[in-house]
Amino acid sequence: MLDVSGLGIRFGGNHAVRDVTASIAAGQITAIIGPNGAGKSTFFNLISGFYQPTSGSITFRGEDITRLKTHQVVGRGIARTFQTTTIYKDLSVLENAMIGHRIRTRAGLLDALLRTARERQDDAGSRAGARQALERVGLASQADRPAGALTQEGQKRVGIAMALSSDPKLLLLDEPAAGMNPEETVNLMGLIRDLVAGGLTVALVEHKMSLVMGLANQIVVLHHGQKIAQGTPQQVGHDPAVVEAYLGSHAHGGQMGHNTTDPQEAGHA
DSSP states (O other), X not given: OEEEXXXXXXXXXXXXXXXXXXXXXXXXXEEEEOSXXXXXXXXXXXXXXXXXXXXXXXXXXXEEOTTOOHHHHHHHTXXXXXXXXXXXXXXXXXXXXXXHHGGGOOOOHXXXXXXXXXXXXXXXXXXXXXXXXXXXXXXXXXXXXXXXXXXXXHHHHHHHHHHHTTOOSEEEEESTTTTOOHHHXXXXXXXXHHHHHTTOEEEEEOSOHHHHHHHOSEEEEEETTEEEEEEOHHHHHTOHHHIIIIIGGGOBTTBOOOOTTOGGGTTOO
16 A cells, blocks of 8 residues: 655754665554654654655555645545644544544635535535544544543544544554553554454554554564564564564563563563
C-alpha cells in the first residue's frame, strides 16, 4: 500500500531520518519501533505531509505523494493520530468525530454563513460519517457526552474516531497505548484487530512490546533515524542488530524483550 524509498529529512546538521526504504503492506499491521529519538514520529510526519522530506520519495497506492500537503494526503486516504490526544474536550464526542469528516466536504465559508443546501447536505453527511466512526470504536452510545468527560481510554478512542471519519485506507497510530493500563491496552489491541478485519491498514509507533508482538504482521526498526531491520516479529526479535541497538542489556537469549522506557512491559516477550 505504501512504499518509501531513500526517505530522509535533516534539521540543520541533524539527520532525523536518513535514507529509509520500507513498505507497509495492505490489510496488515505494521509496527515502527526503536528507542526514543530513533525518528519514529518524524517518519510518520513525513508520510502524513506535516514535514517535507529533503530526500527520497513516498508512494501511496501507486501515486507519488512526496510533496503533497497534509490535507491532500488526508484526501488521498491517510489519517493519523498523535502521541498526545488532540481532541476538543468541551465539544461533544460526535462533534469531535465530525471534524475529521470535514476534509471530505465541499461547502465553503459562504455556504456556512448562508446555510446553503450544500452546507446542510455536507453537515448531514458529516454527522452520518461521524456516527459510523463512533460505532467502529465503540462510542456510539457516548456521542452526546462532552469528550472531556470520557476516560483516558475513551478519549483515545475519540481521537481514533476523528481519524476514521476522514475515511482513510491507511491509519497511522502514534503511540496509541501511551498512558493506558494493561486492561485498556488489551482493549485497544482488540479494537485495532477489528479495524483491520474491517478492511483498514494500520501502521503504529509503539513502545509497549507486548502490544507490538501481539499485533504486528511486520516490524520496521529505526535507530538514529536509519532502518536497521524489517520483517516479521519472529525475524526482528532474533536480529542481532536489533538486539544490540534497540534492546541492549534487556535482551535475553537473543530474543526481543522490552523497551527501557516502558517499565510496565518488563517480562513480556
